[in-house]
Amino acid sequence: MRRFVIGSARNLIESSRQKYQFERFSSSYRFLSSSPAADSPSSSSSSTMAHLVSLSTINPKVIECEYAVRGEIVTLAQILYCNIGNPQSLGQQPITFFREVLALCDHPAILDKSETQGLFSADSIERAWQILDQIPGRATGAYSHSQGIKGLRDTIAAGIEVRDGFPADPNDIFLTDGASPAVHMMMQLLIRSEKDGILCPIPQYPLYSASIALHGGTLVPYYLDEATGWGLEVSELKKQLETSRSKGITVRALVVINPGNPTGQVLAEENQKAIVEFCKQEGLVLLADEVYQENVYVPEKKFHSFKKVSRSMGYGEKDIALVSFQSVSKGYYGECGKRGGYMEVTGFGVDVREQIYKVASVNLCSNISGQILASLVMSPPKVGDESYESYSAERDGILSSLARRAKTLEDAFNKLEGVTCNKAEGAMYLFPRIDLPEKAIKAAEAAKKAPDAYYCQRLLAATGIVLVPGSGFGQVPGTWHFRCTILPQEEKIPAIVTRLTDFHKSFMDEFRG
């Protein structure tokens, strides 16, 4: 852990930038499209001449920001994407009820046509009317309130209350185009200079490192403990906080991703209480990434929101500043392309919330379909509704299949020589550790790649399976990992396991001492 001291946001970025450069072995990767940039007249000409704007004259924060999940490796593969949490790209079907409501809200003119009854469920028609009635003038094509349509926020707040058993206020909800803009908004609000730090887990979802870099702050890493199933130890938080303070960093906030990405752990309630207590004691804003709240696969664990945990400890508005992020891209619905999400902002004063509202208003509002979908996932069909049975069957089918896939892949990884893989208790990923032979590490060095990136690229070339090297997420120096989603359709998993196993064996044979 010694190389990852405080202030090591730079290290993290450096290593990830290195990765970025190492992996660049195709000049056309920047545009993933089938017609690469190099083929286009503008780009081919532009590569040979000086342009007005150059790398040396753009904002260095932009250059520093890196984003591992969508890197070069992605552009090379058309085959088995196990890299991104993008379920519908791998064949997962959308929840019928949600799509019925969206279609009806998009084209309300058909709502009272007789043919519509034959095409749509009765409760989707009813829900569409309810939603339209919440929109001034039923205008789904109008900008909404910059926090989102009030009626939809009411629905979401009610859904949070049902989930948590504690009150939720629609005025605390800010609907956003997915969770990412919400994270950016909070980083923009909290980061004043590079002297402001944000505690982030390592490994972490690279949105956080990217956003902190873009906003010019310092990433203060804390390590999840792989040996205890990616445990989050408060002692580690304290240690990193103190070290960073001794270096003059003002730590503003703690990011917790629960269930974990890329690590898949689900925090125990006692652990969450200790984290809340830590934030309260140390005066940190708790930024709770809870986008995988529906994705829990093991009976011994349950998702508890940090809001519920803090309220159950008796802590209210005045005790802790807490932001919870939710997205329609995850869960059993996996509606990534709809870009819906929200943040629930509690424990901030009216004056600061006014500033958050102002920043939201500069972008006018999030997309209305995403807003509607966010209300639907927080208020799905209920017992007695016409769609309830089919909805439940779709949801349970997806979630139980994901649980089986997680277990199958975990077992497969654990059978590989030199690989150990913690359980995916939740979320959509496994993050196995791989002990690479010394010769493989040397080969990677010779190829100017991080060892895990080298492994992933060899795997890709040999099998068409796309994984994300652990170096993009951060890892204890000297250890190597990769992230694998559990999202490929179930019938494809055996083939993936076979290909991976065969590749791994031959890779190890090639490099074994």
Place this chain on the structure above:
Amino acid sequence: MRRFVIGSARNLIESSRQKYQFERFSSSYRFLSSSPAADSPSSSSSSTMAHLVSLSTINPKVIECEYAVRGEIVTLAQILYCNIGNPQSLGQQPITFFREVLALCDHPAILDKSETQGLFSADSIERAWQILDQIPGRATGAYSHSQGIKGLRDTIAAGIEVRDGFPADPNDIFLTDGASPAVHMMMQLLIRSEKDGILCPIPQYPLYSASIALHGGTLVPYYLDEATGWGLEVSELKKQLETSRSKGITVRALVVINPGNPTGQVLAEENQKAIVEFCKQEGLVLLADEVYQENVYVPEKKFHSFKKVSRSMGYGEKDIALVSFQSVSKGYYGECGKRGGYMEVTGFGVDVREQIYKVASVNLCSNISGQILASLVMSPPKVGDESYESYSAERDGILSSLARRAKTLEDAFNKLEGVTCNKAEGAMYLFPRIDLPEKAIKAAEAAKKAPDAYYCQRLLAATGIVLVPGSGFGQVPGTWHFRCTILPQEEKIPAIVTRLTDFHKSFMDEFRG
């Protein structure tokens, strides 16, 4: 003009902040919803105690950023919104073909049902199939390529070619959630510190001042000449550029809004050529806000894109860096709630475009419905398509009505004592100038309001008509204006004119010398 010298971004912000504070006469305005923040348990408690995060500890750039279009004044009115370019909130109906396609793409399961033929036009069904075939796995719920779905970018590029008569490259297109995120992306790229300046028109659309403030740059104002119909004089650009350079500001880019917002002028082609030449000579990126390209109301003016103009001058990729912003929120379609838009980025090297792509990828992708809609507005039904006639009738009905409304309101303003109003040649706004009596200015001072804000608030209280005070957009010091949209439905315009005329007369009577 003397007070608006270079470096006066601060002045602009100060005046707009003053405005922000002056107009604050309701403590609950921050949340527009029907249940004001002050009623909620969290907010009422939060106003009386110290919170962890305070105004003094958040990012000062957030505090400096102001956004006039959605300010306090908006929250007070439930009546006649003439303030925001939000057509469907005022009763404009969406274009049927566009919504048919969106609904079918949202719920493709109905595409081959027989009832669907009775509900949807044949060409909307065909277009939906075409679009779905362009999406890998037909998955409208999946994240797309971070620039947007390649097939949709092909369609948009083809639409640009038809519009301009010059080639367009789908790899130059970045689809975004409305135009605002695209503007932010470019500001983030170009602004390194407060020493970097962006030339912006005054009056300007406050997205620009807000975005420049958020990214820590300096707004370098240039004045549009009201006397010549809000003319854009290159001599003024030169003067402001030189003054700012003498103060150590590196001017990076020129923002041009054409057709103008809030000013409604449409630039003549010769004028555009001079602007292109200026940018080329001075090494400025030309940021062309062309979101009102479909909104031209006078036969003597036509919209020409800056790309067409620069290409017609023989300038290519290597000669000028040009970004054109387009949005589905404007035009005859007015689909604000869909948050679709794109920027066409030309004249940047591959390395810099790679950085733009990277920033786009941090937010994964823009919403797919907005992407689809952006492709539809750039490729609407054609002669011979089943929907063509109804589509054309809807489009022409909206545009001709907007032209009539613009003329009616312009005439009405020009009949008011002390008011002069330039023609709205395009866009969706009038920006009349009002010479206020000395006594009214004194009354405004006593009320701690800018005189135009005072006028607008009196108008609102008396009539329910919401206008935006000119001080939010910037204006020559000592002059006063307000922005009025031309969007209220045509049958409501006579009542608006009557109320406005009556109010104005009594206001002037009250304060006349």
